[in-house]
Amino acid sequence: MIKCCSLYSGSSGNAIFVGNDDTKILIDAGVSGKRIEQGLNSIGVSLTEIDAIMVSHEHSDHICSVGYLSKKYDIPVYASELTWNGMEDQSAKIAPDNRITFRPDCWFEIGNLDVLPFRIPHDASEPCGFSVFGNNKKVTVATDIGHMTNYLIKNMESSDLLLIESNHDIEMLKCGRYPWHLKKRILGDNGHLCNEVAAKTIAHLVKSGMKRFLLGHLSTENNFPELALQTVTNALGEIGVRTGEEIFLEVAPRNTNSKVLELI
Ligand SMILES: [Zn+2]
Ligand SMILES: [Zn+2]
Known part of the structure; x- marks a missing residue:
């Protein structure tokens, strides 16, 4: 079984847990170390169990405690080359052995999980989303998306x-x-994705057979969780699909963790 949980989501800070019994990964560490610890503890995971932190891009809402956590808990950090160049303040705190560089579109392994990073259009050096493969399941995380592309949809599919x-x-x-x-x-x-395009993308992916979605990185100023959900629900309604039993759809909360999704 692979588990996934959004610990925090939004411009005030992002952190997502993905892992199984053997391998545990944090995608982004964009809130304080204390809050990451609280978020993980609330789902029964300790920071000492984290095998890697993967960094999507160098905006502070994704990296602010990466250096601190890597140093304190001796955690390897994975980022693309240009992202490393864009976060020198953080990388200075990370031991050279713990600085690992991946290339977009090139697979790498962390423990018994396989990861495929893919490029995202956004105003950072080399922003990436991630597909994590393990236990015959695929979990994909993609936020801070300026616009939707066929390449992104290909990476999200299945x-x-x-x-x-x-x-x-x-x-x-x-x-x-x-x-x-x-x-x-x-x-x-190269900005952020609106509800309408997220909804259209999800409707397309549902038609291809996908069933579980978390909506993330909602703006506090320019969105409401209910509105984001309703926009997607409407788009699914147009193709004759109801959320609920058939389709899992929730918003990843800003200041607390989402449901822990256990994929069996
Ligand atoms: Zn962000
Ligand atoms: Zn960003």
């Missing part, structure tokens, strides 16, 4: 669980109080 960004409602963002330059950044090709 996942047993997908955590996908559903950042904002376009109308809320446009009418909201963010300054114009920030609105332009979020709406741009």
Whole structure:
């Protein structure tokens, strides 16, 4: 059985646990070490059991405690070369042996899990999403997505669980109080994914047979969990699919952990 749990999700900090009995991975460490510890403990995992931290990109909401945790618990950190270059403050705290570089689209192994990192369009050095394979299951995590591409959909396909960004409602963002330059950044090709595109993507993936989805990295300012869920539910309704028994769909909470999803 492979388990996945979003510990924190959003611009205030991200951390996701994926693991099985033998191998335990943290994807991003974008809240304090203390909060990561609390989040893991609440699902019965200790930081001393973590085998690796994988970094999606160098924005602070994804990396702020990476260096501290690696140093304190001697945890190897996996990032792409350009991401390493973009987070020198963190890498300075990490022992050279614990700095491991992956290349997007190239498989690597952590314990008994296989990982395929893939590129994401976003305004960072070399942002990546991850598909983690273990126990005959595939878990994919992809947030901070400027726009959807066929390449991204290919990487998401046939996942047993997908955590996908559903950042904002376009109308809320446009009418909201963010300054114009920030609105332009979020709406741009390298910004964040809106509810509508997340919904369309999920509907496409459901048609291909996928069943479990977590919506993540929701904006506090330009979204509501209910609105994100409703937008996806509507898109699924249009293709004659109901959420609930058939399809698992929930929002990954901002300040606490999601349900622990056990994929058997
Ligand atoms: Zn982010
Ligand atoms: Zn980002």
